[in-house]
Amino acid sequence: MNMLRRTWFTGLLAAVTLLAGCAVTPPPASPPTPQARAALAPDGKLRVGVYSGSPTSMVTDKNGKLTGVAYELGRELARWLNVPLELVEYKRIAEVLEAMKNGEVDFTFTNATEARARDMNFTLPLVSLELGYLVPAGSPLQSASEIDRVGIKVGVSQGSTSQGVLTRTYKQAQVVPVPTLKAASEQLAARKFDAFATNKGILYEMADGLPGARVLDGRWGLENLAIAIPKGREAGLSYLSSFALTVRRDGTLQSAIDRAGLRGTAEPAMR
Structure with missing residues (x-):
């Protein structure tokens, strides 16, 4: 009897753990259309442009794990798109922007300025x-x-x-x-x-x-920071906008901010 109870409890615990895991990483609200996936990850992988030392891009936490808003949001979008993540690291933000302009990266997170909008498309601002x-x-x-x-x-x-x-x-x-x-x-x-x-x-x-x-x-x-993708990828903008709104509302963005230790935030320019 005790063995049966232990077996039942173990099975229940496993089921609860599985459900909890699903709650932490829910599936996307809807899968991308083939057109959206092709626009956002044209090479069949999501190339995320980052530079080290900025919590808004990529840093290493006290346990030696990579974090940072661009890195974590890029990883999450790759999961939504069901494509591999390719991290492309540069020395400074100017190099990331140049790579974006040349179509060498598919995704980054940066200050959404009028000048930069000539070379890339932005979602709504997510962090100020x-x-x-x-x-x-x-x-x-x-x-x-x-x-x-x-x-x-x-x-x-x-x-x-x-x-x-x-x-x-x-x-x-x-x-x-x-x-x-x-x-x-x-x-x-x-x-x-x-x-x-x-x-x-x-x-x-x-x-x-x-x-x-x-x-x-x-x-x-x-600075009003937003997700950026290269110009010419407009077929993916609607899906990307849905992604941006979702990660802001469901806590994914805030969790990335907290893990990166991002300080100095102000109220976002848009809600």
Whole structure:
């Protein structure tokens, strides 16, 4: 009798575990049409463009596992499409955007600017991030309003939106392009410039590895991040929009944000 009870309980536990697993990873609301799948993954796989060091793109967590919003949403879309995921890693966002423009990647997650919309199509914005500054230990700077002064040098990612905007905006501070986020951390620690400018998600990530570094109070703008695909893939936009709305509503997006440790978020520009 006891053996029968144990067998029954084991079977029940297995069934509950199976159901719980299904609840965690539900199937897509509807399968893609052949046209949508061909548009979104034309090579039979989803090539996701990422760059390391940004929680909005790809980072490594404390357990050595890959995470990041672009990486996790790309993995989820590949599951929806029932195609393999191919991760394509670059050194900086400008290289991801160039690859997108050339059709070398099928998917990324980035700032949805008017200039970028000439080369790619975006979903609605899913995440808004404050733009700010990181300063090294011992810096006398206290707020974003103190940056645009004579003699101040501000590092930016080469080819980034920050480089373009701040170069046009500053009246006195000097913009210093940097090839990678790793180089930015090294040069900031070595006092090659006075502050580094980008979204606060990246800044807080950098600050974790730079003892005494601080993200300044205030902001100089906002980034509205969205899923992006290359131009010419319009047959997949309706399905992609449904995907974007679903991951935002069902908690998939928030879970990716939490796992990536993304900080500095603001209210999204659209709901």
